[in-house]
Amino acid sequence: MSTKLAFVDTETTGLDPFLHDVWEVAVIVREDGHDTEHTFRLPPDLSLAEAKALEINRYMERVTAPGWKWDDRRTAARQLYRLLDGAVMVGSNPAFDAEFLAHFFGSYFEKPKPWHYRTIDVTTLAVGSLYGRALEWTRKDYDATWYDKVAKAIGWPWKSYTVSEQVSVEPPAKNVAHTALGDARWARDVYDAVTTPDPFYAASDEEMVALVEPALRATDEGQR
Template sequence: MTAIAFVDTETLGLDADVHAMWELAIIRRENGVDTEHLWQIKPSKIDLEHADPEALRINGYMDRMVLPEDYWAGDMSHPCGIPHPMKRDELRTVITDLLSDAVMVGSNPAFDAAFLKVFLDATPWHYRTIDVATLAAGYLRGVDLPTGATSTEAQHPFSSRKLSLAVDVDLPGAGVAHTALGDARWARAVHDAVMGGVA
């Protein structure tokens, strides 16, 4: 069975060609087993000069960036319990291995894929990504077909928040929403609600 990678990035803005990724979570599911990974990446001074202040506010960069000054990147899920330092090439190799041939799933994974492509200079994941909002909307439309009803949540433009609630998945709360691991877990929960659990 093909591996699944539930992915979320936190970034310094919306444009992958201008803004840097500073936090990344990957939950890789293989043979029904999930492994969680979380990294922070220290932006350069130039990256921070180009940062969108609204993005920093939404994702809590100022409060949540915890890497020591001398770290380039840190494995935040390392067994030692504290950020474990990593070099760029080491991190790129680990991320590439985790995403290799996996189906990327997320809330708007095209956004995450754009930032990952810039960071990795490659696209090791399966070419067809899965957006959980689109998945949930299709599911709700399918449920409605026999009755002829149409879920208001399944209408364009999709709201991932409304669709999440429509498939009985609670939204991430304060302090969890707009964190890479919190949003990756949320995408996994929506995916599993629609697809019937862990595959």
């Protein structure tokens, strides 16, 4: 039986879960190899909101856009709780999202943290992958400077977008960054980049033919 993964991102009115509210949540649930996307819009209390937070996540621009509609908080809580129940939460700094969600669920449920106790941060995961490659390259080339090369490439403290680029995943576009669904999709892509083999190397002979044949056909037609 496969483990349920939940790629999660939240947008909030500030950085303190005791003072600020989550106002947008996206969850991409992966079960049995299939992803389903869910987004919730929760009307927040803005009395203690941080202006900088609202600027970064473009709160006023987005909530006043045509078609924006708030969800009922209690109904959303039930639906979201069910999606996260027993799931391994994956994201960019998911501890942040988990704390805000726990405070949100605390108003409705006795157990405010229904997810698996171990969350997965995709930036840390990707950095581990890069240092793992440095180990392989060092053993192959007898050159320990590969570690320094990785450290220089990702910088310190690690910046998620820089690390993302190092594992060949483009960060979200400006109009998508700091939207819950856009960031959840990006976190999923980073996770997949370091945990899923390239289809080219994992393909069977039949799948390899299906991958290569269209390119060969296009080349052949172009030469005529």
